[in-house]
Amino acid sequence: MWRLVNLRHIDIVKTKLEEMPLHMGKLRNLWSLTTFVVSKHNRSNIKELGELLHLSGALSILNLQNVRHARDAMEVNLKDKQHLYKLVLEWGHDKGSSKNEINVLEHLCPHSKLESLTIENYGGTRFPKWLQDCSFSNMVYIRLANCKYCYSWPPLGDLPNLKKLFVEGFHVVSHVDREFYRGGSSAVKPFRSLEILSLKDMPEWQEWFLFEGKDEDEGGVFYNLQELCIIKCPKLSRGLPNHLPALMALQIEDCPQLVASVPRTPNLSKLQLSNCDELLLMELPPRLLELEVGEELAIRGGFDSLWCFPLEFYPKIKYLFVFGSESLESLLVSKGSHRDLISLTYFAIFSCPNFVSFSNGGLCAPNLTEISIFNCEKFKSLPDGMCTLLPSLESLKLFNCPELESFPKGSLPSNLVTLDISKCDKLFSRRMEWGLQRLHSLKQFKIWNGIEKVESFLDEALLPSTLTEFTIGGFSNLKSLNSKGFQHLTSLQRLEIKFCSGFRYLTEERLLASLSSLILRGCHLLKRQCQRDKGKDWPKISHIPFIQIENEVIT
Numbered sequence: 001m002w003r004l005v006n007l008r009h010i011d012i013v014k015t016k017l018e019e020m021p022l023h024m025g026k027l028r029n030l031w032s033l034t035t036f037v038v039s040k041h042n043r044s045n046i047k048e049l050g051e052l053l054h055l056s057g058a059l060s061i062l063n064l065q066n067v068r069h070a071r072d073a074m075e076v077n078l079k080d081k082q083h084l085y086k087l088v089l090e091w092g093h094d095k096g097s098s099k100n101e102i103n104v105l106e107h108l109c110p111h112s113k114l115e116s117l118t119i120e121n122y123g124g125t126r127f128p129k130w131l132q133d134c135s136f137s138n139m140v141y142i143r144l145a146n147c148k149y150c151y152s153w154p155p156l157g158d159l160p161n162l163k164k165l166f167v168e169g170f171h172v173v174s175h176v177d178r179e180f181y182r183g184g185s186s187a188v189k190p191f192r193s194l195e196i197l198s199l200k201d202m203p204e205w206q207e208w209f210l211f212e213g214k215d216e217d218e219g220g221v222f223y224n225l226q227e228l229c230i231i232k233c234p235k236l237s238r239g240l241p242n243h244l245p246a247l248m249a250l251q252i253e254d255c256p257q258l259v260a261s262v263p264r265t266p267n268l269s270k271l272q273l274s275n276c277d278e279l280l281l282m283e284l285p286p287r288l289l290e291l292e293v294g295e296e297l298a299i300r301g302g303f304d305s306l307w308c309f310p311l312e313f314y315p316k317i318k319y320l321f322v323f324g325s326e327s328l329e330s331l332l333v334s335k336g337s338h339r340d341l342i343s344l345t346y347f348a349i350f351s352c353p354n355f356v357s358f359s360n361g362g363l364c365a366p367n368l369t370e371i372s373i374f375n376c377e378k379f380k381s382l383p384d385g386m387c388t389l390l391p392s393l394e395s396l397k398l399f400n401c402p403e404l405e406s407f408p409k410g411s412l413p414s415n416l417v418t419l420d421i422s423k424c425d426k427l428f429s430r431r432m433e434w435g436l437q438r439l440h441s442l443k444q445f446k447i448w449n450g451i452e453k454v455e456s457f458l459d460e461a462l463l464p465s466t467l468t469e470f471t472i473g474g475f476s477n478l479k480s481l482n483s484k485g486f487q488h489l490t491s492l493q494r495l496e497i498k499f500c501s502g503f504r505y506l507t508e509e510r511l512l513a514s515l516s517s518l519i520l521r522g523c524h525l526l527k528r529q530c531q532r533d534k535g536k537d538w539p540k541i542s543h544i545p546f547i548q549i550e551n552e553v554i555t
Helices: 046-051 070-074 098-107 425-429 524-531
Strands: 035-037 056-062 083-090 116-120 141-145 164-168 196-200 227-231 249-253 270-274 290-293 308-310 319-323 330-332 346-350 370-374 395-399 418-422 444-448 469-473 494-498 517-521 546-549
Touching: 035 046, 046 070, 070 098
Parallel strands: 035 056, 056 083, 083 116, 116 141, 141 164, 164 196, 196 227, 227 249, 249 270, 270 290, 290 319, 308 330, 319 346, 346 370, 370 395, 395 418, 418 444, 444 469, 469 494, 494 517, 517 546
Antiparallel strands: none
16 A cells, blocks of 8 residues: 555544554655554554654544554654644553553644544553643643543643533542642633533542632633533532533533532523432522433422422423422412413423322423323322313323322313323222223323222223223233223224233123234233133134233244
C-alpha cells in the first residue's frame, strides 16, 4: 500500500483492523486518515504518523499500549499538525506500564487549535501538563473515559469555549477539589461556556468541592449548563451545584448517599431520579415536561407533606411515572382550571400505599393511551368521565387494588383495546355492572386471582364479540367457563387458563371453533382430562392448531 504515494484519503472507521499496513509514513500526500492502529509486534510503528505532515480533520490513534518507547510518540509531532480538529487517543484493554503510558501521553501533545479530545483506557496515574494548559481556546468537547488509575481530574475550568465534558470510569478519585476549576484566584469564572456535564462510574468519589466565588451562586460556575448527568457514584455524599439557571435536563442515578437538594432552576424540563434515597426534591419546576422517579427514591423534606400532586401545573408532561410515594393520596386538577393535559400519553403509579383517587373533576388528557395502577391498596376510584375525557385510552391495567369497587360513571372509553384486572376483589364482585360488552374495540382481556369462592365465570355475555385474546388465572375454585358467556365470542383466537387448580370442564366444542391457540398451566384436573385418549374434553380441542399444556406443546 505504501506505493500509493498520491493517495489523499483513507477511511477505516468501523473496521476491526488490528494493525496498519507497512510503511504508512511514505504516504506523504495523505490528507485524512480516520484511524491509526499501533501494532503489538512493531510492524506499524507510531513513528510513521510523524511523516504525514498534511493530516487534517479527525484522527483516532488506537492500541497505544503497544508503544514500547515513549520517544516514538514524540516523533508523531501532533503539535505541528495544525489542521487536525478532532483527536482520539485510546489504549486497549491490556494494561501497560503506568510510567510509560504517562510519558507516551505527555509526548502526544496536540496543537492549541484542537476542538475535540477523547482519552480512553489510559493507564497512567496523572494527566500530562499540556492538558492543564488553558491555551486550547478552541476546545469545545472533552471525553475522559476509563482512566481507572488517575487520582484526580485534570483542571479544565479555564478552557473558554468548552461546551461538552464527559468524565467516566475514574475508579480511584475520591475528592474533586479546587484544582478542577482552576479559577479560584482568577477573575474569569470557570466553566463559563459548559453546556453538558456527564459524570459516571466513580466508585470511590465521596465529595464534590463547589467553587465559591464572591456571589451566592458559586461565582457563576456552570452558569450556562443545560444538561447534568451523575450516574453510578455510590459513595458521593456531598456537593451538588445549587444554582443552575440554564439547566434543562437533570439525571441522577445510583447515588444512594448523596445528601443534597435538587438544584434550583426555572427551565428544567426533564428530571430523572433513581436510587438516590437522600436527595431532596423540594419543589417541581414549572416547565417540567418529563418526570421519572425511580423505585428506590425516598421523597423527603418538602415532599413528606405532598399528599396531593397538582397535575394542572404541568400541562406539557408526556410521561408520568410515580413509584413508592408513601404520602401521596390523590392527583388533582382543580375544577374550572381548563388546563387539559394535552401532551400526556402514559401514566403509571406503582406501590403508593396511601393513594386513594384522582381528582373529582376527572382527568382531561385527550392523548393519554395507557394507565397502569399497581399495588395501591387504598385506591378507590378511577377518574370520572373517562369515556369522554380520555378518548384515546387504549390500555388500562389494574393490579392489587383491593378497595377499587367500580368503573366510573359513563363506562370506560370506547377505544379501549387492552384491559387487565388482577387482585381487585371488590371490583370483580360487581362484574355484572362493568358494561364491557359495549366496548367494541376491546381485543385483549385478562382477569387474575379473583374471589376464592367463584366456581364459574362468564355466566352472562359480559365481554364484547370483538375479543381476540382472553386470559383467566388464579381462581383456585373455578370449575368451568359458562357457555352462555362464550357463545357470542366468535373472534376469540387465544385462550389462556392459568393456575386454576379446580378447573375441570371446557365449554362446548362449537364455542371454541375460532381458537387458534390454547394454553393451560397449573390446571391439573383439566390437564389429566385433555391427555386421556378417551377423555370427554379432548375432541373439543383437537382442532386447535396450537395447544400448550404446562411447558409442553402437544399439537
